[in-house]
Amino acid sequence: MSVPTSAISARHQDLDLRVVAGSWPEGIRGDAVFSAPQVATDLPFALFGFGVMCRLSLRPGQHGAGDDRFAWRTNVVDTPSQRLHRAAAETFLPGPTGYVSPFGFPNAANTAPLPWDGRLFATWDVGRPVEVDPDTLGFLGEVGSQRSWGPATLPGDQVLPFYFSTAHPVVDPERQCLWTVKQSFNADGSTQLHVVHWDGLGTEVSVWPISNGVVFGSSHTVSQTRDHLVLADSGNFKADPGEMAGGPRTVTIDDDAAVYLVRKDALLESPNGTPHEGTPFRVAPTTGHFYACWDDSDGVRVLFEHMDRMDLGFKLQEGDRDALGRPVDPGLIGFYNTAMAPSTISEVLFDPVTQQQKVEARHCDEWSWNLELSAMDWSLEALGSPVLHHVAYQGYRPGAVSQRAVELYGDRVGPLPGGDTPGSLVSFRRGSLEVHSRWEFADTGDHITSPTFAPDLDRARGGQHGWVVLPVLSDDGFRVEVFDAGDVGRGPVAVLAPPGRECVPVLLHSAWMRDDDTPVGCERLRFGDDLPEGVLDGLGPDLAAVVQGVVADLDAATAARSD
Numbered sequence: 155m156s157v158p159t160s161a162i163s164a165r166h167q168d169l170d171l172r173v174v175a176g177s178w179p180e181g182i183r184g185d186a187v188f189s190a191p192q193v194a195t196d197l198p199f200a201l202f203g204f205g206v207m208c209r210l211s212l213r214p215g216q217h218g219a220g221d222d223r224f225a226w227r228t229n230v231v232d233t234p235s236q237r238l239h240r241a242a243a244e245t246f247l248p249g250p251t252g253y254v255s256p257f258g259f260p261n262a263a264n265t266a267p268l269p270w271d272g273r274l275f276a277t278w279d280v281g282r283p284v285e286v287d288p289d290t291l292g293f294l295g296e297v298g299s300q301r302s303w304g305p306a307t308l309p310g311d312q313v314l315p316f317y318f319s320t321a322h323p324v325v326d327p328e329r330q331c332l333w334t335v336k337q338s339f340n341a342d343g344s345t346q347l348h349v350v351h352w353d354g355l356g357t358e359v360s361v362w363p364i365s366n367g368v369v370f371g372s373s374h375t376v377s378q379t380r381d382h383l384v385l386a387d388s389g390n391f392k393a394d395p396g397e398m399a400g401g402p403r404t405v406t407i408d409d410d411a412a413v414y415l416v417r418k419d420a421l422l423e424s425p426n427g428t429p430h431e432g433t434p435f436r437v438a439p440t441t442g443h444f445y446a447c448w449d450d451s452d453g454v455r456v457l458f459e460h461m462d463r464m465d466l467g468f469k470l471q472e473g474d475r476d477a478l479g480r481p482v483d484p485g486l487i488g489f490y491n492t493a494m495a496p497s498t499i500s501e502v503l504f505d506p507v508t509q510q511q512k513v514e515a516r517h518c519d520e521w522s523w524n525l526e527l528s529a530m531d532w533s534l535e536a537l538g539s540p541v542l543h544h545v546a547y548q549g550y551r552p553g554a555v556s557q558r559a560v561e562l563y564g565d566r567v568g569p570l571p572g573g574d575t576p577g578s579l580v581s582f583r584r585g586s587l588e589v590h591s592r593w594e595f596a597d598t599g600d601h602i603t604s605p606t607f608a609p610d611l612d613r614a615r616g617g618q619h620g621w622v623v624l625p626v627l628s629d630d631g632f633r634v635e636v637f638d639a640g641d642v643g644r645g646p647v648a649v650l651a652p653p654g655r656e657c658v659p660v661l662l663h664s665a666w667m668r669d670d671d672t673p674v675g676c677e678r679l680r681f682g683d684d685l686p687e688g689v690l691d692g693l694g695p696d697l698a699a700v701v702q703g704v705v706a707d708l709d710a711a712t713a714a715r716s717d
């Protein structure tokens with residue numbers, strides 16, 4: 155089996171799931187939320203479509219579902235970008251980071267949900283975070299005005315500015331603010347990091363350039379301790395100018411990547427725009443996701459989920475043969491080239507004073523292919539004393555590895571397995587990275603997606619007490635497996651599935667949120683107020699009218715919400 159073709163052919167839809175195996179755990183509550191792209195068959199990279207927010211209620215009978223059904227609800231996030239596309243799709247053309255249009259660069263907001271005290275945000279690497287209504291899953295506002303973000307990554311005033319940012323901003327639980335980044339291009343094609351800070355209440359952000367913060371790939375994750383931000387060059391996605399110009403892909407990902415520690419208080423104590431230096435380090439292999447412990451009194455301890463030989467810029471295309479020499483399944487054209495080595499995780503301790511670093515633990519195994527995503531407890535208590543870290547591995551998938559990629563990497567790729575290997579859900583002990591428990595998905599037709607940790611709110615926090623909620627995509631139908639977080643090796647304690655064996659397309663990141671928080675009121679950025687002065691004059695009357703129509707529709711939606 156390869157990656158299920160339903161992963162990029164199914165359509166997002168509302169489903170009422172039922173328990174089809176095991177019994178639903180007492181005490182589980184809240185919502186699991188998932189970001190996903192609408193699969194865009196008109197884009198060379200099918201996963202750059204406009205974002206969908208999906209929400210699974212972990213209590214039955216919510217959002218119109220029957221008493222014994224669990225509501226899976228979906229909504230296309232109707233950002234100004236998505237609304238402009240809907241109104242004038244013929245003017246949107248494929249580009250290297252999704253669509254390009256006369257309005258500028260749409261924000262797909264399709265990668266990760268970010269809950270914050272009852273509020274919900276959707277993020278991606280190439281746009282500002284977008285606030286979504288946790289109930290309707292509809293658009294509320296983008297984070298920070300264009301004016302306060304400052305010059306866009308690609309210069310020029312646009313209705314839709316191009317901000318190269320991060321898919322994983324962080325919420326600071328003590329300072330009650332959001333930390334993210336902006337990148338600006340340097341002359342050599344690298345980008346320069348800027349830290350962006352938002353207090354969550356208004357329409358303005360603060361921005362400080364990090365003068366030595368150079369990134370050659372992307373800054374996919376921002377992590378934090380009490381006093382430091384942890385920024386990195388994730389290195390798994392590199393733009394290839396030759397490929398953008400129509401040639402073959404020749405750029406490969408790096409063997410290691412830069413990490414920068416930046417003191418939060420130094421930023422906050424300086425005027426907006428003041429340049430700062432980060433304390434530089436390097437880690438290997440490259441890494442998409444990493445998570446620091448909150449307590450940094452003995453140094454900055456970071457768990458890195460490495461993505462060994464996983465090149466997210468390398469997509470499957472027409473005419474490709476897979477790692478076993480077979481023509482690539484036409485249903486997978488546009489999917490990314492999956493891992494060409496087993497994935498490593500490590501814990502690294504950085505000393506920002508001495509600039510020493512030490513790898514304190516590392517794990518890589520014969521089953522650790524295609525580290526997908528992970529689940530952890532995001533409470534402040536757990537960030538201070540994490541106990542278990544749950545990681546989903548998809549297994550090796552030769553059908554989604556292109557020979558073109560194997561040949562390009564040459565001897566940087568070791569011997570590859572002769573066929574598909576099973577996926578796993580693995581709980582690692584924090585600190586030692588010993589395997590606490592592991593569950594293997596015997597069916598290699600299963601496509602394991604993003605796990606999320608739903609805490610048992612009556613017990614100690616740290617990732618060990620609660621449940622791991624794991625959606626599984628399959629051409630045989632979608633299901634959600636729920637594991638006891640303290641013993642995932644027992645297998646799922648309950649499985650949810652839709653009654654008609656419906657399939658669900660690719661899901662990206664997930665998060666858990668309470669379903670009983672009342673978000674605070676705040677001012678939100680109005681799209682009409684965000685348009686740079688005179689920007690409509692350059693569009694011509696027809697396209698200017700399209701923008702004004704979207705402004706009016708969004709204003710009407712805001713007015714309807716406040717009634």
Ligand SMILES: [Fe+2]
Pocket residue numbers: 265266321322374442443663
């Ligand atoms: Fe991510």
